[in-house]
Amino acid sequence: MENTVVRNQEPQILWNHFADINAIPRASKKEDRIVEFMVAFGKNLGLETIVDPVGNVIIRKEASPGMENRKTVVLQSHLDMVHQKNSDTDFDFDNQGINMYVDGDWVRAKGTTLGADNGLGVAAIMSVLSSDNIIHPPLEALFTIDEETGMTGAQGLQAGYLNGEILLNLDTEEDDEIDIGCAGGIDVTALKTYEEIKNNEGSSAFKFVIKGLQGGHSGMDIHKGLGNANKLVNSFLKRVENIVHIISIDGGGLRNAIPRESTVLFLCAPENIEALTKAHQHYFAELKSNYATIEPDLLCTLEKIDGKFSSMSEKSQKELILALDNAINGVYKMSEEMPDLVEASNNIARVMVKNGEIKISCLTRSSVEESKDEVANSLKKTFEDQGFDVAFSGSYPGWSPNRDSAILKVLTSIYEDVFKTQPSVVACHAGLECGILGTHYPNMDMISFGPTIKGAHSPDERASISSSARFWKFLQEILKNIPLKDD
Structure with missing residues (x-):
């Protein structure tokens, strides 16, 4: 019943995909079931779907009509989640889906981690892939494995699998921030x-x-x-x-x-x-x-x-x-x-x-x-x-900030136009995959952003519903405004 309430939140396309993946156990190094699910998801949409040698899933989608001459964008999030629970919570992470509920503006889990890190990023990418009315350039969706316990998915990704010139990492946790660097x-x-x-x-x-x-x-x-x-x-x-x-x-x-x-x-x-x-x-x-x-x-x-x-x-x-x-x-x-x-x-x-x-x-x-x-x-x-x-x-490795990033200028301008305020351009102390991915694709322009999530990696993890709606709106506006290939 509680998960049904979560599915009814806006935007429903985002929360429904999130509920779908939260029904699947997806601990780090145990991603077989979520990888199988994502492969079926891509193929059922008729999209080119591959699994690379290390287990990352890549799904490609052609550009919307009129967007074919825009730069190819890589949308990236990780499939695994941190499994933590309170000592008095009876829960089997290997066999149970997450029990969610709505608490005011927050989606929470009952005594366990929620998996919004990075499940909301995964759900947002799935929403773009499954929609037929979102304007977007050529897309490559990259779903990595084992981010939380070693980043082996990002480390094992080989050069040549991606063609994108821009990477949007959807794995930060404050919706007023645009991230351009991280810790190793x-x-x-x-x-x-x-x-x-x-x-x-x-x-x-x-x-x-x-x-x-x-x-x-x-x-x-x-x-x-x-x-x-x-x-x-x-x-x-x-x-x-x-x-x-x-x-x-x-x-x-x-x-x-x-x-x-x-x-x-x-x-x-x-x-x-x-x-x-x-x-x-x-x-x-x-x-x-x-x-x-x-x-x-x-x-x-x-x-x-x-x-x-x-x-x-x-x-x-x-x-x-x-x-x-x-x-x-x-x-x-x-x-x-x-x-x-x-x-x-x-x-x-x-x-x-x-x-x-x-x-x-x-x-x-x-x-x-x-x-x-x-x-x-x-x-x-x-x-x-x-x-x-x-x-x-x-x-x-860490991800060194690049304040001259072309995609940073695009995101900053869009954020100001949409939300009538300036975003905070920051680096974070978390370990994002951008630093590692940049070693494989050094010419790819990378940026990271996401919805507001509090208490990640703990049973107090919670995701803001209103922030998720802003994040979803921001993502759609970005995809509409990706630069031309020759820019």
């Missing part, structure tokens, strides 16, 4: 084994949990001062490290999401339980005070649990806590070139401690290669100093 990134993974000590007789086991944080996009939201559950749990462990013995830690989830929840199990001797309880009370009160505005739903719980457990050795515990305490998290450096732009940051995304093994996963971002390497190497030294093995992987 690199994954930093720290691994270590540790000795397990058998449970001392008389010790009690406790579960300490941080939850209720907003989370969010580890690029677009990194500057907001949101709580990182992994850092907050470690801050508590640092206070009580002399009276507890860590059993396990399970914190965070995806590399590109600010962690909302973390759970640690530890042992405590009877004579230290009172001190532990007081430390928890003081810490919770401190968190509620420090995060009263930004994290109003934050919870910090401590409960006794049953069972016999082994724990981490004292030496390994000190090394783990020290490494996480010293590791860079959040904004590292602001840009000197563009006002209010984060240049470099790191997200301590995932901490897993279990059965003698530790794995810490970070995503470092920067719009400048030098500072990206600086943060990554700082993390490497921090973890190696405490006996971890560190690996770099998944490096991808």
Whole structure:
């Protein structure tokens, strides 16, 4: 019923396509079903449809009558979505479609991510392809895979598959912004084994949990001062490290999401339980005070649990806590070139401690290669100093701003004419695919824009209905006004 309400929003063509793809599980690296759906979609329209060797879908549509002499435009969005849910939400991402509902001007999902990132971009492209009354130049629709966990679709796209001269990326999240640059990134993974000590007789086991944080996009939201559950749990462990013995830690989830929840199990001797309880009370009160505005739903719980457990050795515990305490998290450096732009940051995304093994996963971002390497190497030294093995992987380039872009001038003029105000021309701290695609197609003029989406990569993700209507209107006007081939 709720998804029917979403389908009835305006523009209905956009929301119906969005509901169609949201009925299909489409996790990163598990895009087989959505790729199959998109291929059938293109072929059912009688359009040339191909899948490249890496799994990207390309659909071509001839120009509207009278638009044949305009430059060919590539419309680009990614098919995968971030799968995150609240701990109390019963949901199977592998087999269920997203449960959506309307909340005022917002479309939301019940306890999970919505998939508006980048599903609304995909739906907009589908709307152009399926419409018979939208004026447009020759089109190539590029639907990439695995943007969220490695950008392997963009990285694997080979030269020669696209003929377009202009690329419109529909993957930004503020409708008053036109994006001309983005950050690159690199994954930093720290691994270590540790000795397990058998449970001392008389010790009690406790579960300490941080939850209720907003989370969010580890690029677009990194500057907001949101709580990182992994850092907050470690801050508590640092206070009580002399009276507890860590059993396990399970914190965070995806590399590109600010962690909302973390759970640690530890042992405590009877004579230290009172001190532990007081430390928890003081810490919770401190968190509620420090995060009263930004994290109003934050919870910090401590409960006794049953069972016999082994724990981490004292030496390994000190090394783990020290490494996480010293590791860079959040904004590292602001840009000197563009006002209010984060240049470099790191997200301590995932901490897993279990059965003698530790794995810490970070995503470092920067719009400048030098500072990206600086943060990554700082993390490497921090973890190696405490006996971890560190690996770099998944490096991808940023997208350098071009203020002289011809398509930027077109979009700026159209925006001013349609909305009677000037757009903000920005670069973002997220990882758009334009930088990578530009390495394969260096002469392609690229720009990025999209509808307003809040809370991406978290269960609080929501898409503005009114903004989506403005975005749809803006996109149609752009397609009408693409320059001539010889311009």
